[in-house]
Amino acid sequence: GAGVSQSPSNKVTEKGKDVELRCDPISGHTALYWYRQSLGQGLEFLIYFQGNSAPDKSGLPSDRFSAERTGGSVSTLTIQRTQQEDSAVYLCASSSTGLGNYGYTFGSGTRLTVV
Amino acid sequence: QKEVEQNSGPLSVPEGAIASLNCTYSDRGSQSFFWYRQYSGKSPELIMSIYSNGDKEDGRFTAQLNKASQYVSLLIRDSQPSDSATYLCAVNDVKAAGNKLTFGGGTRVLVKP
Numbered sequence: 001g002a003g004v005s006q007s008p009s010n011k012v013t014e015k016g017k018d019v020e021l022r023c024d025p026i027s028g029h030t031a032l033y034w035y036r037q038s039l040g041q042g043l044e045f046l047i048y049f050q051g052n053s054a055p056d057k058s059g060l061p062s063d064r065f066s067a068e069r070t071g072g073s074v075s076t077l078t079i080q081r082t083q084q085e086d087s088a089v090y091l092c093a094s095s096s097t098g099l100g101n102y103g104y105t106f107g108s109g110t111r112l113t114v115v
Numbered sequence: 116q117k118e119v120e121q122n123s124g125p126l127s128v129p130e131g132a133i134a135s136l137n138c139t140y141s142d143r144g145s146q147s148f149f150w151y152r153q154y155s156g157k158s159p160e161l162i163m164s165i166y167s168n169g170d171k172e173d174g175r176f177t178a179q180l181n182k183a184s185q186y187v188s189l190l191i192r193d194s195q196p197s198d199s200a201t202y203l204c205a206v207n208d209v210k211a212a213g214n215k216l217t218f219g220g221g222t223r224v225l226v227k228p
Contacts, residue, residue, distance in 0.1 A: 031213055031214055031215075033215070041220075042203075042218060042219070042220040042221055043159070043203070043218045045215075045217075045218075048211070048213075048215050050212060050213040053212065056211060056212070056215065089158075091158055091159075095214045096214075097213050097214055101146070101147035101207050101214045102164065102214075103147075103149045103151075103161045103164055103205070103214075103216070104161070104205075104214075104216060105161070106158040106159050106160070107158060108157075108158050109158050
């Protein structure tokens with residue numbers, strides 16, 4: 001697609017429920033990143049997929065968080081047993097991995113509210 | 116020490132003046148540097164990239180890179196109220212594979228009419 005697409009744009013869930021957030025990267029971009037941003041805070045790295053390599057999961061805050069990327073394209077971030085501290089905007093970004101580093105393109109994010 | 120550091124601001128600038136934003140980074144091997152603009156409630160948008168020492172100009176924006184001193188800066192000339200946003204500095208993560216970036220905490224800029 002023309003840009004990075006994330007869905008849903010907003011999600012309200014009850015504490016303890018599981019949620020799935022979806023990211024569809026720019027066509028041809030082989031790298032995909034998940035970040036989260038709490039209100040008024042900076043970007044917190046979560047996980048990074050590059051091609052067929054094992055993902056860099058070093059930023060996942062707990063084992064309640066997991067992500068997968070199917071067919072090298074669409075990615076799903078799953079949060080199990082959500083807690084109120086999980087409330088944040090979850091941002092997905094993609095980039096090419098050819099010669100040179102041209103930065104990321106971000107999606108518009110999913111605002112998650114845990115009540 | 117954070118890997119990428121920025122003054123959180125707010126940086127208050129009168130309309131028409133030059134806004135000067137600074138960013139320092141810790142890894143001397145970094146090669147790629149980016150500035151993102153983030154409006155309140157929106158996602159970050161790439162506005163500048165720089166890879167070589169010196170200045171790079173794009174419209175009212177100038178990025179400056181000094182690898183010896185490990186800093187990168189962004190100048191916004193003729194600042195407009197529409198430039199009011201948080202500006203994020205990002206640097207490639209040398210320890211990671213591929214194009215992973217490390218972000219600073221951002222500098223909030225307020226342009227006052």
